[in-house]
Amino acid sequence: MSINSPKVLDSFCGLKCVSSVSCNSEGSFFGKESSAALWQSVISRVVPTQVSVKSLQPQASMFKVAILGAAGGIGQSLALLIKMSPLVSALHLYDIANVKGVAADLSHCNTPSQVLDFTGPAELANSLKGVDVVVIPAGVPRKPGMTRDDLFNINANIVKTLVEAVADNAPDAFIHIISNPVNSTVPIAAEVLKKKGVYNPTKLFGVTTLDVVRANTFVAQKKNLRLIDVDVPVVGGHSGITILPLLSKTRPSVTFTDEEVEELTVRIQNAGTEVVEAKAGAGSATLSMAYAAARFVESSLRALDGDGDVYECAYIQSELTELPFFASRVKLGRKGVEAVISADLQGLTEYEVKALEALKPELKASIEKGVGFAQKQEAAGASV
Numbered sequence: 001m002s003i004n005s006p007k008v009l010d011s012f013c014g015l016k017c018v019s020s021v022s023c024n025s026e027g028s029f030f031g032k033e034s035s036a037a038l039w040q041s042v043i044s045r046v047v048p049t050q051v052s053v054k055s056l057q058p059q060a061s062m063f064k065v066a067i068l069g070a071a072g073g074i075g076q077s078l079a080l081l082i083k084m085s086p087l088v089s090a091l092h093l094y095d096i097a098n099v100k101g102v103a104a105d106l107s108h109c110n111t112p113s114q115v116l117d118f119t120g121p122a123e124l125a126n127s128l129k130g131v132d133v134v135v136i137p138a139g140v141p142r143k144p145g146m147t148r149d150d151l152f153n154i155n156a157n158i159v160k161t162l163v164e165a166v167a168d169n170a171p172d173a174f175i176h177i178i179s180n181p182v183n184s185t186v187p188i189a190a191e192v193l194k195k196k197g198v199y200n201p202t203k204l205f206g207v208t209t210l211d212v213v214r215a216n217t218f219v220a221q222k223k224n225l226r227l228i229d230v231d232v233p234v235v236g237g238h239s240g241i242t243i244l245p246l247l248s249k250t251r252p253s254v255t256f257t258d259e260e261v262e263e264l265t266v267r268i269q270n271a272g273t274e275v276v277e278a279k280a281g282a283g284s285a286t287l288s289m290a291y292a293a294a295r296f297v298e299s300s301l302r303a304l305d306g307d308g309d310v311y312e313c314a315y316i317q318s319e320l321t322e323l324p325f326f327a328s329r330v331k332l333g334r335k336g337v338e339a340v341i342s343a344d345l346q347g348l349t350e351y352e353v354k355a356l357e358a359l360k361p362e363l364k365a366s367i368e369k370g371v372g373f374a375q376k377q378e379a380a381g382a383s384v
């Protein structure tokens with residue numbers, strides 16, 4: 001796709017170039033074809049004196065997005081990136097604290113969306129009214145030495161409470177779960193939605209985009225490829241060995257030695273821990289996660305807007321394997337998941353087949369832990 005395509009230019013900053021601008025990049029903002037040159041192009045449009053742009057016209061924005069946990073490390077950066085989308089008319093920022101300042105700060109950016117802040121449980125319902133996409137990065141992050149599952153006891157309750165509110169106030173919204181452990185928090189969300197009678201499996205997503213972003217980056221570095229060309233599907237779940245990059249399905253087609261496969265797979269699986277250790281107690285990935293989550297939001301909005309060519313990996317209710325939830329590449333449409341790309345699991349290498357079998361018991365246990373938690377809460381008379 002050419003940079004001059006309105007579809008590309010419409011994807012940023014609410015500005016549509018109606019003249020021919022000389023840019024030689026290609027592709028969409030966050031997708032497999034994204035590029036630094038496109039960002040340069042965006043900046044050029046924000047500061048039009050830097051390039052020869054004959055005229056700019058505003059682009060209609062139409063979707064409302066809520067971020068629950070918006071004052072956190074991921075939430076703030078994600079809010080900034082979503083504020084740049086011309087597809088967004090309103091950005092609702094919810095947190096239990098510190099969100100007023102974040103919203104005031106962000107609201108000064110001269111992009112089209114309105115920014116509204118909501119603080120504490122009393123304002124949660126209002127933060128969700130009329131929204132099309134709800135993103136949930138609320139919860140605690142890991143410290144060195146912890147697994148994602150160590151976050152379960154705190155984050156399970158947070159996700160449960162927030163999804164109850166989504167069920168009551170935005171039952172048709174796409175729900176993007178970022179809070180860890182994703183392998184369990186998504187099944188919890190599904191149980192909550194079922195109990196509320198509003199579960200739509202095609203609209204509930206565990207956000208695994210960061211695994212794809214990392215896989216694309218590491219493969220491009222290792223094989224000396226242009227980053228914008230590389231697309232690696234990552235399937236399974238979002239923790240340790242449940243993260244399975246399908247390197248044999250890398251596009252463009254590329255060959256790896258056995259050593260490269262092992263090294264890349266392990267690096268992708270441990271990339272979250274790499275960041276946790278580098279941050280040395282100050283949290284986990286926030287900037288790359290915000291980038292990845294913004295890409296998934298942008299893809300969802302494009303799908304809601306009728307774009308018929310939107311594909312992402314996500315952790316969803318699935319029949320691809322015997323496991324009830326599984327991350328894979330899906331086609332997104334107005335109603336959520338339109339198709340699951342089963343071809344990715346065909347013709348796997350021996351290494352991938354073994355890794356797929358090896359991840360299943362751990363992923364199964366994490367799913368069952370989430371479902372068990374939600375059902376126990378319900379049996380105990382809690383408001384699940």
Ligand SMILES: NC(=O)c1ccc[n+]([C@@H]2O[C@H](COP(=O)([O-])OP(=O)(O)OC[C@H]3O[C@@H](n4cnc5c(N)ncnc54)[C@H](O)[C@@H]3O)[C@@H](O)[C@H]2O)c1
Pocket residue numbers: 068069070071072073074075094095096097137138139140141142151155158161162177178179180181182207208209210211238283284285286289
């Ligand atoms: N899916 C992924 O790929 C991925 C990647 C990175 C981090 N994460 C996860 O995202 C979560 C957030 O990470 P972070 O670095 O932004 O943490 P953070 O501590 O910086 O921010 C979390 C925010 O959640 C808020 N919060 C806590 N309880 C809440 C509640 N009941 N309602 C609303 N907001 C609430 C906090 O006030 C805080 O602002 C963690 O669980 C982390 O493990 C997931």
Ligand SMILES: O=C(O)C[C@H](O)C(=O)O
Pocket residue numbers: 141142148180210271272273275276284285
């Ligand atoms: O590693 C973490 O705890 C955060 C996140 O899941 C990640 O993959 O970076």
